[in-house]
Structures are given as C-alpha cells and as structure tokens.
Amino acid sequence: MIEITLTDWQILLVKLLIILIVVPVGALVGGYVLHKEMAHMQHRLGPMYAGGWHGWAQTLADGIKFAYKEDIIPASADKRVFSLAPAVIFVPVLLLYLVIPIDQNLIVEDLDVGLFFLLAIGSVGSIGVLMAGWSSANKYALIGALRSAGQLIAYELPIVLSAAAIAMLAGTLSLVGIVEAQDWPYIVWPPGIGLALFLLFLAGAMAEMALPPFDMPVAESELITGPFTEYTGMRFIFGFFFAETAHMIAFAAIGTTLFLGGYKPIVPWEPLEVIPGVLWFFVKTSFMVFLLLWVRFSFPRLREDQLQKFAWKALIPLSLVLILATGAWILYGP
Amino acid sequence: MALDVDQRLERARRPGFGIGLLKGMRVLLKHLFKRNSVIQYPDVKQDLSPRTRGVIALKEENCTVCMLCARECPDWCIYIDSHKETLPPKREGGRPRKRNVLDRFAIDYALCMYCGICVEVCPYDALFWSREFEYAEYDIRQLTHEKEKLSDWMATVLPPTELEEGADIPGQPSKAAPAAAAATQTATPTAAATAATPASVTSSATEARPGQAQTAPREGTAATEAARPAASAPDAATTPAPETAKPAPGLAEEVKDQQMDSTAEARAEPEVKRDAGGAVEAEGSQAEVEDKAEAETPSTPESTAVTQTPPPAAAAPSRPAPRIEDLEQPEDAYARVLDEQSKAGSSPQVAEARAKVARVKAERAMTQARAAAPQEVAPTPEPSGAPGAAEPEPEQGPVAPTPEEKPDSSAPQAEASSPGEDPEAVFERVLEEERAKGSSDAVATARAKAARMRAGRGAGSAGPQEQEGTKGPND
Incomplete structure (x- = not known):
C-alpha cells in the first residue's frame, strides 16, 4: 500500500473539485428529470431524440447551444453589475453543498454552525437577483427583481424558523449533529410538529427558489423572465436554469438532512445498515426532488398579493406557533 | 330554505382548503404512471380513419x-x-x-x-x-x-368502406342475392367446360357474382364486361366464388399470370365504365354489346388480355370462371406487386408506389363492379332467381339474351375485328348476324346501326379529337 498523505488544504481542494464536478452533472440530470417528469405528468413524452435513448442528452445539448449563443449586454445596462449578477446567484448555490453531509464522514466541511451557514449563504442569491434586475435597465427585470426580493424576505422567515425548531430539537447547528440526533420516523419527529415543520420548510424552499406556485418574480405571462429578461447565452443558463436546478437539488439535500434523517437508512433495521449512507442520501434526495417537482407541476401560480398574504398571514404565524410547540415539547415532552 | 340550499352548495363547492390542490397532485401522479399514448409522428404514423380528409x-x-x-x-x-x-x-x-x-x-x-x-x-x-x-x-x-x-x-384513395352486415344495397332488392348465388353455383361448372356457357352465367346470375367482379375487371375488356354486371351482392360473394372456381384451376393460374402482366388497363376502365354507366347497356341489344367490344378494342391498346389472345373463342369466354377464384383483395394485390417489384429489383419507393397502384386498381375494380351493379340489375330480377338460366337459350327472358350472346358472338368478333374496322362493314356484318339469328328486320337494323355508331366512335375517337385539340384548347 502506498501511503498518500495529503495536507488539509489538498484534501479540501479534492473535495471542492468533486463538488465542482458533481453539482453541474447533478444539475444536468436534474434538468432532464424535470423535463421528463413534467412531460409524463402532462401525458407527453418530453425530449426523445437528443442522445438517442429517450433524449437523455437534452440538457447537455441545451447547455452547448446556450454556450454558443451570443452574450448580449444591453447598451443601457450597468455592464459590470450585469455581468457579475449570474455569478452572485450561482456561486452561493455551489457553496450550499459544502456543508451538506452526504455520509457521516463524507462532507466538505462539517462546520459547527452548518445550519446557520446554509441559511446565510442561501440568502445571498437574492442579492444577485436584485443586481440582475436593476442593472438590466428593463422594467420587467426590475419589477421581477423587486418581487423576488420581497418574496425572499417573506419566505426566508418560515425557513429560518422551521430550521431553528430543528436546531432546538437537535441541540446543535452542525448538520452531522442534526442527522445523528434524528430518530425514526424522521419526519414525524417529534410527532405532528415534525411534519408541520417539514411542510413549512418545503413551502419556504419553493418560494425562495421561485418555483411554481411561487414563481411570481419570473411570471412569464407578465414579466417575460423577470430579472433574467435581458440575459442570453451562458449568463442566462448559469443565472437562471442551471442555478435553479442546482438550487432545487441543494434544497432537496437540505430537506433530507434536516427532516428525513440524511444518510441514515429509512428504517432503523440492522440489515439496512449495510447499504452505504450515500445511497440512502441519494434516494431520499431524489424523493425530495420528485416531491418538489410534483408540487411545482400541479399547483397554479399564486398572485403577488396572495403570495405575500400566504407568507405573512399564514406561514410566519404558523412557524412561530410551531417554534412555541417545539419548545413546549422539549420542556414537557418525554 | 333557499338560504340553506345556497349554503350547502357553497359548502359543496369548497370541500376544504387545499383539497383541490391535492386532487390535482393525484391526477398528475396517475398520469405519470399511465401508459403514454403519444404517437411519435415522423417516426410512427397514425393509422388515420378511412374517412380522413387529407x-x-x-x-x-x-x-x-x-x-x-x-x-x-x-x-x-x-x-x-x-x-x-x-x-x-x-x-x-x-x-x-x-x-x-x-x-x-x-x-x-x-x-x-x-x-x-x-x-x-x-x-x-x-x-x-x-x-x-x-x-x-x-x-x-x-x-x-x-x-x-x-x-x-x-x-x-382507399376503397369505399364496406357496407354494414345486412345492409340493403341501394337500388336493389335485398333478397335477390342468395338466389343469384345459387344460380351461379349451378351455372359455373359448365362454364369451365364449354366456351359458350360463361355467357349464360353472366346473363342469368349477373348480380350474384361479386366475387368475380372484385377481381375481374383487371383482365381485359371482355372480362371487364362480364364482371361488371356482377358484384351487387357483396355478401354472396365469398361463398360461391371458391366453389365455382374449382373446375378450372389451371385456367385460373393462367389468367392470374395474365392479370399480373396487364397493369395498364386502369386507363381503359373509365371508358368502359362510362359506356356501361347509363341505361345503354340495360337496354341490352346484342349488337350493342358486340359493338362495345369492338369499340373498346382500339381504346384499350394496353390491355394485354385483349391484344394477347387473338384465338379467344375458348380462352376469353372461359375466363370468367377461373376469375372467380382469383378474388384478389386490394391488400393481396398490394402485397403481391410489392413482392414482385422487390424481386425485380425495383427501388423500395418504386415498388411501393406500384404496389399502391395495384391496390388502388383492385379497389377500383371492386368499386366499379359495385357501382355498376344496380344499373345492371334493375331489369333482371327474373333470370336472377331462375336456376335454369344456365342454359344458353337466347329467348329466355327479356334481358337474358343480351349478355348471354355477348361472349358467344362478340368475344370472337371483338378480337377478330381490327381496331379500325370500317363502321359500314360493321353495319353489314351485324345486320347479317341478326338476320341469321332470326331477329326481326327492325331489330336487326337497329342493332346494326348501333354497332355502326359504336364502331365509328371507336375508330374516330382518336382522330378528330387530336385534330381539334391542336387547334387550341381555348376555343
């Protein structure tokens, strides 16, 4: 055996490299799943040609096509901000993957404040959206960006509060610690409150990603593509499609970690322990992605005022009540 | 009271918050696992309804x-x-x-x-x-x-869709079919044996022979004529056909081969049909039938059946009998021609096109036979029911003599007479024949005149048309 000793920095670099490969590939696969699931749910076939077998290379082909497109920056746009915005949107999404434990030891950096890091980094993207909207010098883009910002403020709260409840239950902000603290069955942990927290988190996550039914910022019937109206080529794909899919997978992974027991087997049963945690994590994340897409395809879009009302009048009070209930559970529960 | 109803309706309309959304999700999930019915068009083509308006x-x-x-x-x-x-x-x-x-x-x-x-x-x-x-x-x-x-x-173009089971054929007494079928059965064995009898078959059991009609018109003018009166009763078609065909399987083969060769009749057919279309044929004088044969000969030079069989006394009249066996359905014709073409080394497109043409022709033959039937049938209710019609007696019924004599006299003459036979010569010949047969003077003259007319038209159709045509189409 050849002993390969790597310094911490080298290990970190390898891990980052893996993330840089896995996340785009995952985003491509996620895009394909999105196409196909949507098509079949709507009784269509979706892509069938690209790559031969059931259009498996469709997203790849799309990516290549966008790469060849001209990168147009509007004359009246704030050029530096305009070109920087997609990166500001996409990089935080990549950073989300740094703290998600794929297995007990398979994590780029198990930060003690992992959950806090997630929530903090996850909100940076909204700055990118605002930058894109403002610098485009386009009314649709600006309205879309403002809607997006308003939506992020409104729906960040339910996410933060439900995550806070989980952190209270686990007694730690480390994501590995949270996974370890969870008992079966995960989403009913503790009974009732867990499920409510999970749904709350789902709603918040979908709103934060501007997925339907919370896709008012990019409502194409009134705003073209919202903040991304003026974007073309690679900037468009990274700022919009790619970031969206990667974001969706990241949130699915976060949901898995916080509510579904992460890399743990579905049921605490001895033989199932043999199956590696990566696989469990993958299965659960896939389920989460499916769920997000399923909701996304079935629900009609909310109107802007409905969207805000739903957050401020329903979700946020509910999350506050759930925080109280969680506290009560910790104090007086078994 | 009314308020209660309204309230209940209101409640029914709102089953509860989010229930509709969950229902929607269920529908989508169902569709996700349903078998997808998408037809991938350019690769897979839908079998469109036969009545498609393309x-x-x-x-x-x-x-x-x-x-x-x-x-x-x-x-x-x-x-x-x-x-x-x-x-x-x-x-x-x-x-x-x-x-x-x-x-x-x-x-x-x-x-x-x-x-x-x-x-x-x-x-x-x-x-x-x-x-x-x-x-x-x-x-x-x-x-x-x-x-x-x-x-x-x-x-x-597809053939017209089949009539429903038991549907009445327009313009025809529906009960005639079975009786006529019986007549055919008795008649045709003889047909194979002697040259003369097919005539009686055509004459007596006209409407009972859709089997023939379906395949026949391909083979040549004489054959077409024999078959045209038939086919009014599609239901009866299948039963008598195979039985009648048995006596002459060898002939059947021969005719089949001829049939394969002769692909060009399609163009000749419409003329045939037009001749037969009116009440002209129902009127049914022998001379007319004869003359038709004569007249059509020039107009169908492509028709191999006509041109290739100069000594037709035996071959031509006996053709109707084996023809029954052919019973070539359009799809069979299609498959056969496709096979032949591909063997002959034609490109797939050409082969397919020719096969399609063959199919269309077969279909057309069926259609024409069907279309011709009511006109033919109208005056012949009597012989159709009579099994004795097999005997080749000229004076049997009002119409019987007509088709009966047709192959008898016309077939040899038709082939014998050159395409450009002088109308006057035809007149004389027919007159003599009629007298020999014992027709009255008036009838004989009339038939001879009709024959002359037809001969004149047949001979002249090529000439004047072209001359006029060259003058200019915008007259």
Whole structure:
C-alpha cells in the first residue's frame, strides 16, 4: 500500500473539485428529470431524440447551444453589475453543498454552525437577483427583481424558523449533529410538529427558489423572465436554469438532512445498515426532488398579493406557533 | 330554505382548503404512471380513419367539366378550364357532337377548407378524399395542385368502406342475392367446360357474382364486361366464388399470370365504365354489346388480355370462371406487386408506389363492379332467381339474351375485328348476324346501326379529337 498523505488544504481542494464536478452533472440530470417528469405528468413524452435513448442528452445539448449563443449586454445596462449578477446567484448555490453531509464522514466541511451557514449563504442569491434586475435597465427585470426580493424576505422567515425548531430539537447547528440526533420516523419527529415543520420548510424552499406556485418574480405571462429578461447565452443558463436546478437539488439535500434523517437508512433495521449512507442520501434526495417537482407541476401560480398574504398571514404565524410547540415539547415532552 | 340550499352548495363547492390542490397532485401522479399514448409522428404514423380528409384526388377520366364542384366550393379554390371539341356525328346525317375536354383542374389547398362539398357534389365520381396529408410546401404557390398532381393522389384513395352486415344495397332488392348465388353455383361448372356457357352465367346470375367482379375487371375488356354486371351482392360473394372456381384451376393460374402482366388497363376502365354507366347497356341489344367490344378494342391498346389472345373463342369466354377464384383483395394485390417489384429489383419507393397502384386498381375494380351493379340489375330480377338460366337459350327472358350472346358472338368478333374496322362493314356484318339469328328486320337494323355508331366512335375517337385539340384548347 502506498501511503498518500495529503495536507488539509489538498484534501479540501479534492473535495471542492468533486463538488465542482458533481453539482453541474447533478444539475444536468436534474434538468432532464424535470423535463421528463413534467412531460409524463402532462401525458407527453418530453425530449426523445437528443442522445438517442429517450433524449437523455437534452440538457447537455441545451447547455452547448446556450454556450454558443451570443452574450448580449444591453447598451443601457450597468455592464459590470450585469455581468457579475449570474455569478452572485450561482456561486452561493455551489457553496450550499459544502456543508451538506452526504455520509457521516463524507462532507466538505462539517462546520459547527452548518445550519446557520446554509441559511446565510442561501440568502445571498437574492442579492444577485436584485443586481440582475436593476442593472438590466428593463422594467420587467426590475419589477421581477423587486418581487423576488420581497418574496425572499417573506419566505426566508418560515425557513429560518422551521430550521431553528430543528436546531432546538437537535441541540446543535452542525448538520452531522442534526442527522445523528434524528430518530425514526424522521419526519414525524417529534410527532405532528415534525411534519408541520417539514411542510413549512418545503413551502419556504419553493418560494425562495421561485418555483411554481411561487414563481411570481419570473411570471412569464407578465414579466417575460423577470430579472433574467435581458440575459442570453451562458449568463442566462448559469443565472437562471442551471442555478435553479442546482438550487432545487441543494434544497432537496437540505430537506433530507434536516427532516428525513440524511444518510441514515429509512428504517432503523440492522440489515439496512449495510447499504452505504450515500445511497440512502441519494434516494431520499431524489424523493425530495420528485416531491418538489410534483408540487411545482400541479399547483397554479399564486398572485403577488396572495403570495405575500400566504407568507405573512399564514406561514410566519404558523412557524412561530410551531417554534412555541417545539419548545413546549422539549420542556414537557418525554 | 333557499338560504340553506345556497349554503350547502357553497359548502359543496369548497370541500376544504387545499383539497383541490391535492386532487390535482393525484391526477398528475396517475398520469405519470399511465401508459403514454403519444404517437411519435415522423417516426410512427397514425393509422388515420378511412374517412380522413387529407387531400382531394381527381379521377380525371370521370370529370365531365360540369363545374358543379367549382360552383359549390365555398372558398372558390377549384379552378377549371376546358374547351369544347366537335366530334363527327354518330350516325350519317346526324349532327356533329360536342364534347367537353378538361384542360385544367386545380385545387388551391392554401384556400381549401377541407369541407368536402366538392367530393359530395360530384355526380360522376371524379373527386375522392385521400388520407394523405403530408404535402406542405415552402412556397404557397406550390399548394395549388394541378390535375396531374391531383390525379397522382388517386393512387392513395382507399376503397369505399364496406357496407354494414345486412345492409340493403341501394337500388336493389335485398333478397335477390342468395338466389343469384345459387344460380351461379349451378351455372359455373359448365362454364369451365364449354366456351359458350360463361355467357349464360353472366346473363342469368349477373348480380350474384361479386366475387368475380372484385377481381375481374383487371383482365381485359371482355372480362371487364362480364364482371361488371356482377358484384351487387357483396355478401354472396365469398361463398360461391371458391366453389365455382374449382373446375378450372389451371385456367385460373393462367389468367392470374395474365392479370399480373396487364397493369395498364386502369386507363381503359373509365371508358368502359362510362359506356356501361347509363341505361345503354340495360337496354341490352346484342349488337350493342358486340359493338362495345369492338369499340373498346382500339381504346384499350394496353390491355394485354385483349391484344394477347387473338384465338379467344375458348380462352376469353372461359375466363370468367377461373376469375372467380382469383378474388384478389386490394391488400393481396398490394402485397403481391410489392413482392414482385422487390424481386425485380425495383427501388423500395418504386415498388411501393406500384404496389399502391395495384391496390388502388383492385379497389377500383371492386368499386366499379359495385357501382355498376344496380344499373345492371334493375331489369333482371327474373333470370336472377331462375336456376335454369344456365342454359344458353337466347329467348329466355327479356334481358337474358343480351349478355348471354355477348361472349358467344362478340368475344370472337371483338378480337377478330381490327381496331379500325370500317363502321359500314360493321353495319353489314351485324345486320347479317341478326338476320341469321332470326331477329326481326327492325331489330336487326337497329342493332346494326348501333354497332355502326359504336364502331365509328371507336375508330374516330382518336382522330378528330387530336385534330381539334391542336387547334387550341381555348376555343
């Protein structure tokens, strides 16, 4: 055996490299799943040609096509901000993957404040959206960006509060610690409150990603593509499609970690322990992605005022009540 | 009270918050696992309904330039140009006849709204719906299909859909079919044996022989005529056919081969049909039948069955019997020609096209036989029911002599007479024949005159037409 000793920095670099490969590939696969699931749910076939077998290379082909497109920056746009915005949107999404434990030891950096890091980094993207909207010098883009910002403020709260409840239950902000603290069955942990927290988190996550039914910022019937109206080529794909899919997978992974027991087997049963945690994590994340897409395809879009009302009048009070209930559970529960 | 109802309705409309959304999710999930019914069009083609309104095909030979289609067309998208040409008089001292010649028939599919009124309104079966729909063009002007293109579409027209089980055939007593079938059965064995008997078969059991009719018209004029009166009773077709065919399997093979060779009759057919179309044939004098044979001979030079069998006394009349066996369904014809073509080394496209043509011809034969039947049948209810019709007696019934004598006398004569036989000679010949047969003077003269007319038309149809044509189509 050849002993390969790597310094911490080298290990970190390898891990980052893996993330840089896995996340785009995952985003491509996620895009394909999105196409196909949507098509079949709507009784269509979706892509069938690209790559031969059931259009498996469709997203790849799309990516290549966008790469060849001209990168147009509007004359009246704030050029530096305009070109920087997609990166500001996409990089935080990549950073989300740094703290998600794929297995007990398979994590780029198990930060003690992992959950806090997630929530903090996850909100940076909204700055990118605002930058894109403002610098485009386009009314649709600006309205879309403002809607997006308003939506992020409104729906960040339910996410933060439900995550806070989980952190209270686990007694730690480390994501590995949270996974370890969870008992079966995960989403009913503790009974009732867990499920409510999970749904709350789902709603918040979908709103934060501007997925339907919370896709008012990019409502194409009134705003073209919202903040991304003026974007073309690679900037468009990274700022919009790619970031969206990667974001969706990241949130699915976060949901898995916080509510579904992460890399743990579905049921605490001895033989199932043999199956590696990566696989469990993958299965659960896939389920989460499916769920997000399923909701996304079935629900009609909310109107802007409905969207805000739903957050401020329903979700946020509910999350506050759930925080109280969680506290009560910790104090007086078994 | 009313308020209660309203409240209940209100409650029914709102089953609860979010229930509708969950229902929607359930529907989507169901569809996700349902078998997908998408037809991937360019790769897989849907088997469209036989009545699909794809494109309108023109059977140019049937068009009489009556202009009904163009007038009825709501979009005015049918363009017809024609000129009149003068033909020599039918009989001596008569007036020269006028005839419409179609110069242009075009449908602008960029305007057409596919209402099908033109197809419905055409009194001469010159327009048909085809299922083909892939004729998009990059240039809108290309969407105006001229008559050549419209005629090409004919190859894709399907045969009319079968009548429902037990449906009455229009214009025909429905009970005639079984009786006639019986007549055929008794009659045809003899037909195989002697040359004369098929005549009686055709005459007596006219309406009972759809089996023949389905396959027959391919084979040549004589054959066409024999078969045309048949086919009125599709139900009876299948049963008598195989039985009657048995006596002469060898002949059947032979005829089949001939049939394969002769592919060009299609063009001759319409004329045949037009001749038969009116009440002319029902009138049914022997001379007429004869003359028809004569007249058609020049007009169907491609017809191998006619040209290739000069000593037809035995072959031609006996043909009807084996023909029954052929019973070539359109699909069979298609498969056969496709096979032949591919063996002969034709390219797949050509092979397919030829096979399609063969199928269309087979279909057309069936259609024509069916169409001809009611006209033929009307005057012959009596012999059809009589099994004794097998005997070749001329004076049996009002109509029996006509077709009966046809193969008897006309078949040899038809082949014997050269295409350009002088009308006067025909007149003389027919007159003599009639007298020999013992027809009254008046009848004999009439038939001879009719024969002369037909001979004149047959001989003259090529000449004057061309002359007039060269004068200019815009007369």
